[in-house]
Amino acid sequence: MKKFSNLRRVEGKSKVTGTALFIDDLNFPDMLHGITVRSPVARGILKKIHFDPSINWNDFVIVTAKDIPGQNIIHLIKEDWPFLVGERINHKGEAIVLLAHHDQQKLSEASTKISFEIETLPAIFTIDDSINKKEIIWGDDNCFKKYYINKGDIDLAFKDAFHVFEQTYRTLHQEQLYIEPQGAIAAYNELEGITVWGSLQCPYYVHGALTNLFNFSNEKVRIIQSETGGAFGGKEDYPSMIAGHAALLAYKAKKPVKLIYKRAEDLQVTTKRHPSQTTIKTAVDEGGKLLAMDIAFLLDGGAYATLSEVVLSRGTLHAAGPYFCENIRIKSKVMATNSPPNGAFRGFGAPQSIFAMERHLDNVARSIGITPEKIRTINFIKRGQTTATNQVLDEKLDFDSLLSTTLSKLKKDTKKSKHKHIKSGIGIATFMHGAGFTGSGEKYLASVAGIEAMDDGKIKILCASTEMGQGRNTIFAQVVSETLGIDPHHILTPAPDTLEAPNSGPTVASRTSMIVGKLLEHAANGLRNTLLAAGLIPEKYTEAKFIQALKIYKKKYGTLKSFHQYKQPEHIKWDDQTYQGDAYPTFAWACYGAQVSVNTLTYEIKVDNFVATQEVGRVLNRKLAEGQIEGGIAQGIGFAIFEKAIFKDGVMINNSFTNYIMPTALDLPRIHVYFKEWNKDYGPGGAKGIGELPLDGSGPAVINAVADALNICPDTIPYLPEDLMNDMEFLK
Amino acid sequence: MNTQKIKIQFTLNNQETIITTYPMKRLIDVLRDDLHLTGTKEGCGEGECGACAVFINGELVNSCLVPIIQVDGTIVSTIENFASDFELDRIQESFINNNGAQCGICTPGMILASSALLMKNANPNEQEIRTNLAGNLCRCTGYNKILDSVKEASKLIRKK
Ligand code: FES
Ligand code: FES
Numbered sequence: 067m068k069k070f071s072n073l074r075r076v077e078g079k080s081k082v083t084g085t086a087l088f089i090d091d092l093n094f095p096d097m098l099h100g101i102t103v104r105s106p107v108a109r110g111i112l113k114k115i116h117f118d119p120s121i122n123w124n125d126f127v128i129v130t131a132k133d134i135p136g137q138n139i140i141h142l143i144k145e146d147w148p149f150l151v152g153e154r155i156n157h158k159g160e161a162i163v164l165l166a167h168h169d170q171q172k173l174s175e176a177s178t179k180i181s182f183e184i185e186t187l188p189a190i191f192t193i194d195d196s197i198n199k200k201e202i203i204w205g206d207d208n209c210f211k212k213y214y215i216n217k218g219d220i221d222l223a224f225k226d227a228f229h230v231f232e233q234t235y236r237t238l239h240q241e242q243l244y245i246e247p248q249g250a251i252a253a254y255n256e257l258e259g260i261t262v263w264g265s266l267q268c269p270y271y272v273h274g275a276l277t278n279l280f281n282f283s284n285e286k287v288r289i290i291q292s293e294t295g296g297a298f299g300g301k302e303d304y305p306s307m308i309a310g311h312a313a314l315l316a317y318k319a320k321k322p323v324k325l326i327y328k329r330a331e332d333l334q335v336t337t338k339r340h341p342s343q344t345t346i347k348t349a350v351d352e353g354g355k356l357l358a359m360d361i362a363f364l365l366d367g368g369a370y371a372t373l374s375e376v377v378l379s380r381g382t383l384h385a386a387g388p389y390f391c392e393n394i395r396i397k398s399k400v401m402a403t404n405s406p407p408n409g410a411f412r413g414f415g416a417p418q419s420i421f422a423m424e425r426h427l428d429n430v431a432r433s434i435g436i437t438p439e440k441i442r443t444i445n446f447i448k449r450g451q452t453t454a455t456n457q458v459l460d461e462k463l464d465f466d467s468l469l470s471t472t473l474s475k476l477k478k479d480t481k482k483s484k485h486k487h488i489k490s491g492i493g494i495a496t497f498m499h500g501a502g503f504t505g506s507g508e509k510y511l512a513s514v515a516g517i518e519a520m521d522d523g524k525i526k527i528l529c530a531s532t533e534m535g536q537g538r539n540t541i542f543a544q545v546v547s548e549t550l551g552i553d554p555h556h557i558l559t560p561a562p563d564t565l566e567a568p569n570s571g572p573t574v575a576s577r578t579s580m581i582v583g584k585l586l587e588h589a590a591n592g593l594r595n596t597l598l599a600a601g602l603i604p605e606k607y608t609e610a611k612f613i614q615a616l617k618i619y620k621k622k623y624g625t626l627k628s629f630h631q632y633k634q635p636e637h638i639k640w641d642d643q644t645y646q647g648d649a650y651p652t653f654a655w656a657c658y659g660a661q662v663s664v665n666t667l668t669y670e671i672k673v674d675n676f677v678a679t680q681e682v683g684r685v686l687n688r689k690l691a692e693g694q695i696e697g698g699i700a701q702g703i704g705f706a707i708f709e710k711a712i713f714k715d716g717v718m719i720n721n722s723f724t725n726y727i728m729p730t731a732l733d734l735p736r737i738h739v740y741f742k743e744w745n746k747d748y749g750p751g752g753a754k755g756i757g758e759l760p761l762d763g764s765g766p767a768v769i770n771a772v773a774d775a776l777n778i779c780p781d782t783i784p785y786l787p788e789d790l791m792n793d794m795e796f797l798k
Numbered sequence: 799m800n801t802q803k804i805k806i807q808f809t810l811n812n813q814e815t816i817i818t819t820y821p822m823k824r825l826i827d828v829l830r831d832d833l834h835l836t837g838t839k840e841g842c843g844e845g846e847c848g849a850c851a852v853f854i855n856g857e858l859v860n861s862c863l864v865p866i867i868q869v870d871g872t873i874v875s876t877i878e879n880f881a882s883d884f885e886l887d888r889i890q891e892s893f894i895n896n897n898g899a900q901c902g903i904c905t906p907g908m909i910l911a912s913s914a915l916l917m918k919n920a921n922p923n924e925q926e927i928r929t930n931l932a933g934n935l936c937r938c939t940g941y942n943k944i945l946d947s948v949k950e951a952s953k954l955i956r957k958k
Binding site: 074075077078079080081082083084085086087088090091093242243244245246247293294295296297298328329534535536537689690692693696697698699700701722723724728730731732734736737 | 830834836837838839840841842843844846847849876877878880881886890893894895896897899900901902903904905906909924927928929931932933934935936937938939940941942943944945
């Protein structure tokens with residue numbers, strides 16, 4: 067089979083010429099602009115809306131909760147998240163009124179002339195206050211979801227253990243910071259219903275949200291993805307909100323309405339990575355072997371349930387790390403607070419719990435006097451052993467080799483600083499990331515993807531998976547062309563349009579290449595078999611013969627499409643009740659290492675070198691895969707030492723690029739990426755998912771290096787110069 | 799914006815351009831909304847991300863910070879001036895070859911910033927590239943592939 071592993075990004079040309087059309091680049095005749103007017107308080111009861119009589123409101127399209135024709139609930143997991151405030155306000159910045167007008171200047175002026183009469187209620191902003199029920203703001207106990215995993219008997223194991231170590235670790239909010247702010251355009255007419263164009267990850271999430279919002283049948287809602295300028299999870303659930311708002315305005319105005327967030331608004335109201343608090347208690351023997359792990363993992367979910375329970379699930383399932391231990395207990399909870407809901411961000415809970423475990427192991431190693439490498443080597447999980455959920459790992463698994471590759475590349479670059487006030491240190495993190503949906507997730511989704519032959523002999527990909535920079539177009543074109551044995555330029559990869567694209571599931575969870583790519587591989591085989599059966603191609607054929615066969619088939623029979631639906635392999639067993647079994651079909655395995663230098667006068671932390679070694683099955687397309695890993699690591703380094711979101715009244719107040727600092731080209735080292743390709747049993751051609759993996763280990767590797775440089779124990783990220791200063795003052 | 803509209807005349811992508819608009823209107827809005835050149839992107843609107851970069855009289859500037867009145871009589875060049883669809887500029891070609899564009903929203907600005915650098919210094923080292931691109935934020939790539947793209951472009955330019 068001919069491989070196209072060097073295929074260049076298929077939409078690359080439109081991106082480098084600036085002709086790719088992002089949502090704000092689209093315009094329609096007679097289009098209005100929309101704006102959102104929001105709650106100034108974190109919690110309360112909305113009594114009245116005042117429209118200042120100095121404005122001629124007849125000029126404006128005005129929408130409030132009363133205008134909603136269907137259900138005022140964004141359909142996700144638990145049905146609690148309103149499009150617009152009806153009566154109860156649960157976080158600052160919650161949308162109350164929508165306005166539309168031709169003139170953006172008039173629109174923003176008018177938006178300041180609306181005020182609210184609100185009966186303010188006390189709000190809570192911390193996990194502790196939520197657990198202690200300082201106020202009950204959600205359900206009976208503020209808890210969106212909890213999980214409990216138990217393996218062996220930890221109480222017995224803790225008794226008489228050689229060494230018991232307990233510590234709490236925290237991670238704060240992190241913003242996805244896609245460079246293109248969120249936005250959508252909606253149009254309505256009676257015949258076709260609502261059409262939405264948007265910067266989004268999951269067309270069918272938006273579709274589901276809008277059919278409920280309007281009580282429309284499926285055919286009366288159409289969602290089309292525009293070019294999407296980064297997402298990283300941030301455009302998983304929130305686009306349903308913006309699309310809903312634009313659609314409500316368009317429905318009332320009977321004109322297209324464009325709603326694009328300014329950066330400050332985007333940072334203040336859209337979802338972020340859940341803040342976390344993880345307490346780990348471990349018992350080890352004299353040599354450092356883990357005898358028991360007791361883990362309490364807590365997340366701050368914000369005001370509504372949104373995706374929190376699945377974020378919690380993934381964080382919980384990754385909390386014990388890639389280590390074998392007979393006795394494990396994990397208890398986890400996600401709690402309500404009066405902040406905008408926290409949501410998906412690359413890694414989806416795992417970077418939080420993995421940060422805690424990887425810091426913890428270094429702390430344990432230090433307290434019993436062995437090296438960080440040693441404690442990991444002793445405890446690495448091996449083929450045939452079981453995870454916390456009693457999943458038996460049955461694939462090649464050689465963490466020692468991942469570790470030694472990383473260490474060898476890391477040590478080689480180490481230079482001892484000439485300046486006494488600059489201290490250098492090395493840190494590692496070893497971890498895994500489950501590819502695809504958790505447990506029975508893929509089974510329930512039962513995704514469908516397919517391909518269609520066009521009149522001109524080209525093949526069009528039909529699925530709802532989205533391109534957002536990660537390379538969906540290129541990987542799909544590559545998989546289908548490799549399967550059919552034709553050149554990739556014959557493959558068309560249009561952005562999803564729910565009118566024709568079947569639901570291949572959301573573009574999340576490192577599942578697109580592995581799961582949807584595999585469906586396309588099957589679909590391509592199906593199409594080839596159809597041509598074989600029709601006697602139009604022989605077993606071995608040339609590209610020209612194949613294209614000719616397509617055209618003949620089309621002429622004769624009209625259409626030629628081939629779809630494939632996901633079926634969970636029989637051997638995957640998962641119990642949602644007990645949280646036991648095969649949590650993921652497979653994992654990517656990794657060892658990351660960082661070398662840092664810390665200036666003890668200015669407290670500046672610099673990452674001088676970063677090495678990332680991972681096993682990911684077949685690397686489909688090296689440059690794309692490296693790009694994923696490098697970009698994820700940059701975000702992970704940001705998570706560790708740059709990106710601090712400051713919250714007041716439950717919302718981010720450093721809501722600009724000036725105050726929320728993401729790494730620039732000057733802040734990062736060259737990132738060295740190494741792949742191992744051991745286990746090729748999963749996705750197309752043997753690929754595993756890799757999208758989220760790099761975020762998991764980069765934060766703890768960097769912080770472990772800082773700890774190594776200065777002999778300190780940072781337990782909270784982001785860890786900024788001011789935090790380092792405080793810790794060093796404390797040590798004096 | 800209660801001020802009077804005024805007439806502004808400038809050279810845009812080699813064409814004489816006259817528009818009548820408010821003096822404080824941002825250049826980015828004139829380009830995108832009035833002249834339908836949407837290759838220039840808005841990431842932050844406050845001069846921090848470089849997605850809106852254009853050349854004014856050969857200098858790289860963030861067009862979200864420039865009121866149109868300052869553009870009167872100048873020569874402005876945007877990403878649309880870079881290459882026709884058929885013949886890609888060497889920098890653009892290198893960005894495609896090296897996966898220097900992922901989501902593509904920072905890319906027009908990155909390409910302009912790279913070109914500003916390569917015009918000054920045809921053979922920059924990695925640190926010089928980092929320094930010169932530090933005003934352009936990219937959330938997707940971690941910058942490795944962008945550095946590779948600029949290096950390859952530099953080679954191609956010098957080979958010419
Ligand atoms: S939009 Fe101008 S610098 Fe960000
Ligand atoms: S490629 Fe997405 S921000 Fe640079």
